[in-house]
Amino acid sequence: MKRYQALADDIARSIRQGLLSPGQRLPSVRQASAARKLSPATVFQAYYLLESQGLVEPRARSGYYVSERARAMPPEPDTASQPDGQARAVDVSELVFEVLESAMARDIVPLGSAFMSPTLFPLARLGRAMAHEAVHLDPRSTVDDLTPGNAELRRHIALRYRIGAVPIAANDLVVCNGAIEALNLSIAAVTRPGDAVLVESPCFYAALQTLERRGLHAIEVPTHPREGIELGALDAAIRRHAPAACWLMTNYQNPLGSSLPEAKKRELVELLARHELPLIEDDVYGELHFGAHRPAPAKAFDTRGLVLHCSSFSKTLAPGYRIGWAAPGRYAQRVARLKLTNTLATCVPAQLAIARYLQRGGYDRHLRGLRKTLAAQQAAYLDAVARYFPQGTRVTRPDGGYFLWIELPEGSDALAVQRRAAQQGISIAPGPIFSANRGYAHCLRLNYGHALDARVDAALQVLGALSSAR
Amino acid sequence: MKRYQALADDIARSIRQGLLSPGQRLPSVRQASAARKLSPATVFQAYYLLESQGLVEPRARSGYYVSERARAMPPEPDTASQPDGQARAVDVSELVFEVLESAMARDIVPLGSAFMSPTLFPLARLGRAMAHEAVHLDPRSTVDDLTPGNAELRRHIALRYRIGAVPIAANDLVVCNGAIEALNLSIAAVTRPGDAVLVESPCFYAALQTLERRGLHAIEVPTHPREGIELGALDAAIRRHAPAACWLMTNYQNPLGSSLPEAKKRELVELLARHELPLIEDDVYGELHFGAHRPAPAKAFDTRGLVLHCSSFSKTLAPGYRIGWAAPGRYAQRVARLKLTNTLATCVPAQLAIARYLQRGGYDRHLRGLRKTLAAQQAAYLDAVARYFPQGTRVTRPDGGYFLWIELPEGSDALAVQRRAAQQGISIAPGPIFSANRGYAHCLRLNYGHALDARVDAALQVLGALSSAR
The missing domain is CATH 1.10.10.10 (Winged helix-like DNA-binding domain superfamily/Winged helix DNA-binding domain)
Structure with missing residues (x-):
């Protein structure tokens, strides 16, 4: 810390x-x-x-x-989760889709959304960069910039890592259709159906869906809501289950908001290296830090090429452009080949647009503004949770990203809250979609990436009331 | 016919x-x-x-x-292929990658490429459409136009099908990252690892790679170089192997250039329907017809929702934009959900750009010019094959697309030709990459999608000489 x-x-x-x-x-x-x-x-x-x-x-x-409201703030959850430690086939994808599809109406209050407000991005400026590139497109780039991706874009991405002393070179990068493709290809590169994979508990539902789709087993590992996965438990799970890989979000984990402190990341990488175990690292929120410095990814400590680091511009700059990347270490050729057979290539004008935007500067200025906005929105949402949610609620205070993890009093039914909220035009992400066996029945993930206007305030009040009903 | x-x-x-x-x-x-x-x-x-x-x-x-050169023209191959009819695990992906990677140098003569020349597309006009959309991007579209895709784009795609009396509505379409993602998701929607899938013999290597990656078995079915897959053999293979799906290119098949006549397509759809067998239909070349009318896809005859029809703009309008689609019939929800877990969404500005281009007209005019160019290039390449290739060579004359299939005299070694050609800066696609068990050792696929200039002419002369060496 x-x-x-x-x-x-x-x-x-x-x-x-x-x-x-x-x-x-x-x-x-x-x-x-x-x-x-x-x-x-x-x-x-x-x-x-x-x-x-x-x-x-x-x-x-x-x-x-x-502040006056400080003492009234619900406490943070402060003990690590206690999953049962079994390796099990994942069976949550159907539930995830049901929940997501119930939230797809355009006018729903998007408190369960995985996206922050698209108005928070410099889409006009990025659009001008794309306009320039689209009109001046060199026909050869439609062939040259296919997988592994446009050289200039990869150079800019590598440069940002270099500034943070993360050893990723342009040639290590495979540009992908968002981080989700990068993550899918990375897990495919290091596993076969039937293998077991270590994940956080709770963990991002899209990771669970990928494991389910590929016939992989999940082992949920105890995870602290502030400091991330527990290394002792991780070590024990490795010895017990001989998994094929570990898949983590190291910074501002979705849904907990937890981040591994730097020393813990280093220990994690060393621990996995002792077992020759690859780490799929999802770091899509790393740039959304409220403190002064970008937290390092685990990749920063990877001397053995065992970390398959994945990220994207979708959460920081360019939603809808679908530009992400993998830095797969020793698995780079395998990931590039999987990319060729999965989608062949990533949209070339979108790659060029982002390369040009980065070239012309302004990304860091945009990010500083975005972080301030998100930090202020977190405070406002916390305040609303304090006001509206029942006695006995706990809520995280992550220092980055845009999710709060809410533990309702034991015995609460988050799926019931979610269903009733949907009927009132409000989406919320219930705890069970973040667990291989549908645990966290009393938890909710709350997206604070949209300004807390009167409509959102009213929705939070409704959510609080629904959460109080027993 | x-x-x-x-x-x-x-x-x-x-x-x-x-x-x-x-x-x-x-x-x-x-x-x-x-x-x-x-x-x-x-x-x-x-x-x-x-x-x-x-x-x-x-x-x-x-x-x-x-014409003077007409009689000298090598004959067409005119008998159907005779694969051994076994269902087998596919083992060709490594070879495919070796061949493709040997052809990736920028200055290589791209006779083995899967792409036609990018100068044949209206990239400047398309770029202006993209510039307009990028600058005026509605932030909400970065959320609304995620899977299944932009409504206006889907409307335009459906309209083109409607004109051809193909029953595909906008709501039946899932926009994908190129046809390759559409095909991957479609096969995933109807198979489980270990299932057998019927394919043409020879067939497109990317289909074989997908089968290999997903642990599916391939059954190669006899295919006529002009009229496509043999329905009697297909019926027998279904009865013998109880496959999970059939995966075909119905128009200008890659690599043969064969097209199923319309009556045969109807029979095919009826045959498969009798067995309740889904058809993955890859129709990416259907718009590149040299005759007056676009040949119908098999989907035109699908009354049961069993045809998962896939296509894209990559071969006709917008290489590098990565916009394809699936019309998966009764499997639409399953494909849309797989899309969400595979890549979440398709680049939004690229979707909008193509929608705008189609809205403003000019696509058909462009296609007419493109078809003429390709037909003329086919004639020129055939002429060169007649002049340079050894006695006993056979070559197809497809009436669309941009590939010739060359059968060298029996005993020829296409992989040796490919390796020696690569050393001389020329790529060519050898027959064995188009077969689950590396058959077609004496065949080559030749791309005529690049103008036959002096450099290409010299390359064809070298290829002919290499093909004559025994």
Whole structure:
């Protein structure tokens, strides 16, 4: 954990334990900096993070104060999940489709959606880049830029990794039709039907659907809602089940919002390397960090080529363009060949458009604005959850991404909430779609990637009421 | 077979049998029309087809004459293939990749390529359509136009089918990342690993690769180089092997160039319906007909929803855009769900660009020009094959598409020709990549989709010489 995060955590704990009360003033940055032996910038980052979480608020020329609503905030879930540790055939895809299809009406309030609001992206500017490339398209690029993909785009993607000291070169990359194709090809490259794969518990339903479709078994591993998969349990599961691969979201995991601290990522990579086990790393949310720095992917520590790292522009820049990529390490040729037989190639004008956008600059500025917006929306949604959801609710406060994981009081029925909400024009993602055997019956994933306007506020109130009914 | 084709065939046979000699004049259109009881337009079509095949040539104000080179033309292969009829695990993908990867250098002469020249497409006009759509992109379309795809694009695709009396409605269509994804999802929708699938012999290597990747067995069925798969043999194979599906290219089959006559397509659909057997129909070349009318797909006769028809714009309008589709009949929901888990969605700006291009008209004009170009290139390539290839060579004269299938004299080694040609900067597709057990050792597929300039002529001369060496 970074130092500013540790400081923010300490203060948040003090607030939750009542050591700091609403209205009370935090130490000044100078005081805290001296007392903690931290730079003023680090203290500022911590206070800013607390503010984004709705726990403190600045007052002009007077410093930071514990916010009125801070104490009323439902607690975070703070124990790791406890799946049963069995390897089992996955049987959740039908349920996932039922839930997704019930949420496809255009005017539904998209609290269960996997997408944030498309208005948050620089689509006009990106469109101008695409217009330029489309009109000036070199016919040869329709052949040359097929798999593994446009060289200039791969150079730009590699450059961003290089700045973060992640060892991915342009030639290591296979451009894919979104991260989902990259992930599908990666798991196909390292498994055969009947193999077992280690996943987080809960985990992203699309991963489970892929395992189900390919006849793979899932082993759900205990996962902490803040710090991600438990390495001791992971090691034990490897020894017990001899799985073929491990498939994780290392940053702002969907649905928990958990991120492995950097040291834990390094340990994870070393642990898997000792077992010669490939890691499919889904890092589509890594750029959506609320802290000052992009968290490293596990790929940063991969010296053996065992990490098949996957990401995309769909969550950060270009929804609908369907541009993702895999950096599959030692499996690069296998993934490229699978790409050829799966979809042959990725839309060439879309590749060129993003390459041109990246070339002309502005991506980081866009990302800074996007992160601020999402952090502010998280605070607003947390506030609404605090107001509307029943006593005994717990809710995460991830420091990135755009999902909250809500644990309703034990005995709640998230699928019933989801069905009743759908009847009222509100979508929500119920816990059971995130588990190979439909666990997490009392949990919900809430998307805060849409501005909390009056309509959304009313929907959250309805959700809270439905969640209170027993 | 259409009447003009029958007439052209008669005349071509007469030329080959020496009843008509080079330099001899064909009957005038009026004479032939009266003698055959055909309309003058039909006779014109027949003569035009013969001209496109290089067998006759017009002389100003004097009519059509048998061309000088006509008699020298190698004969067509005219017997159906005779595969051994076994169901077997496919083992050809590694060979296919070796061959394709040896052909990936940019300056290679692309006679083995699966693509025609990208200069044959209206990329500038299409690019302007894309520019308009990209700049005016409605953010909501990045969500609304995900699978099954943009409604306007599906409406235009359906309209083209409707004109040809093919019963495909907009709502029956799932937009995919090229025909290859549509085909992959279609076969996945109707099979499980270990199932057997009926294919043509020879058949397109990408179909074989898909079967191999999914652990399906292939049953190669005798196929005539002009009229496609043999229905008697197909029926026998169904009774013997109880396959899960049949996967065919009904028009201008890759690599043979064969097309099922319309009555045979109807019989095929009825035969399969009697066995409740789904047909995966790959029709990507159907629009590239040299005759006056687009040949119907088998889907035209599908009253039971058993035909999963797949096509794309990649071979006719928009290479590199990666827009294809499936019309999966009764399997539509299953294919749409597989699409969601495979790649989630298809590039939205590319969908919108093609919808706009179709809306604004000009596609048919473009296609007419493209067909003429390809027919003329076929004649030129046939001429070169006649000049350069060894005695005993046979070559097809498909009336559409852009592939010739060359049978070298028995005992020839197409893989050796391919390897030596690659060393000289020339690609060619050897017969064994078109067969589950690497048959067709003496055959080559030749792409005539690139203008026959001096460089290509020299390459064909080299290929002919390599093919003559024993």
